[in-house]
Amino acid sequence: MPQSIQTIFQEFIEKKTVLFKDRDALTSDFTPDTIPHRNKEINTVASILAPSLKGGKPSNIFIYGMTGTGKTLVTRYVGCELEKMSNKGTNPVKVIYINCKMKKIADTEYRLVAELSRILGQEVPITGLPTEHVYQTFFNVLDSNNWIVVVILDEIDALVNKMGDDFLYNFTRINQELKRAKVSIIGITNDLHFIDILDPRVKSSLSEEEILFSPYNALELQDILKQRAELGFKPGVISDEVIPKCAALAAQEHGDARRALDLLRVAGEIAERENDPKITEKHVDMALEKIDHDRIIESVKSLPKQTKALLWSIIELEEKGQKNMQTGDIYSVYEDVCKECALHPLTQRRISDLISELDMMGIINARIISLGRYGRTREINPNVSEKVKNKMKDILKSSLMI
């Protein structure tokens, strides 16, 4: 290991942190002892799940609301308390949390059922078996333990988008295949219109109970931040204007508590790196810029080569002064770029999908427009600052070897 890295680590170990008391308390994964402004939701979820403690099957629950409104936190919190309570009684309740967006874990029917079996203690090969076989393994392990299982499917919309709602139809009827065990499902989504696109049969069984999590307002966000700041920072290191500012910025983005926490934590990290004794408004501004910058740069680094070539084509067109570029324009430049870096060009159909992906990542803005008899296309513009664009260009240049 080079000496310089050892020095960095050594310095980090020896350096006394001036601002932080417990950095983990400022992350969105942290579960605090109390959850402010969510009592109603906690009580609702708890009362729906309570019958499991007497051996009954709780109703399936469908939970929806914008990002950072505490859906996952509340559900996991109640699940955890439920497991604790069941350990004192005679009816074993097992709560399993799965994030359906986790690639290679729960993004296909096979992987999801295999993962559930694995969590319950039954190893399943990562591929190779018929899906029916994996289901049977799952049923057997459930029945052999006589469990009441609550499966929390977070970001359930990702699962349905990928596999269709047939899967969900089967999954919500799993109890018909079980002899002794009982399974109840909690589906969580950020997509407020998700339930509308479901098959009515799936809809009725998944949403036996529905709970909406409304966004936090700026004052509620301030309470959340104050609670976490007390746990995470040493006393007196935050200037008065910091928490209201983080809360206000996050409230502008549909009351996203996760965003508020990120801002506060990163502002603290910046202040600490600059050896400032106090976190101020200036650090929040810097955190705001850093979070967006890091998110985009990291996602560009991990793009496949073809997508990088496409992004390079978009930047090249923009540098030539073209605004509101269309799919066709970009495709012609992309073909040239492929020639330049010896890549086999993909079809326009595939490029159309890659453009949608870049749009979803927030790197570009793409909106469908109709030009009358000149067709229907997308109007595309890059969606990054000059500074981020320059950094992006360096990354693309080196990986495409242009």
Next chain:
DNA sequence: AGTCCACAGGAAGGGCAGGCGA
């Protein structure tokens, strides 16, 4: 009102890789 354009985007399927059980 009908035609036309330039795509968007769904559906189906091919080809390949990785892994399993017999």
Next chain:
DNA sequence: TCGCCTGCCCTTCCTGTGGACT
């Protein structure tokens, strides 16, 4: 080793779209 299975990336084919133009 072989047949089978799943996942992933991609192509091909096709229908749909919506506003300008005729």
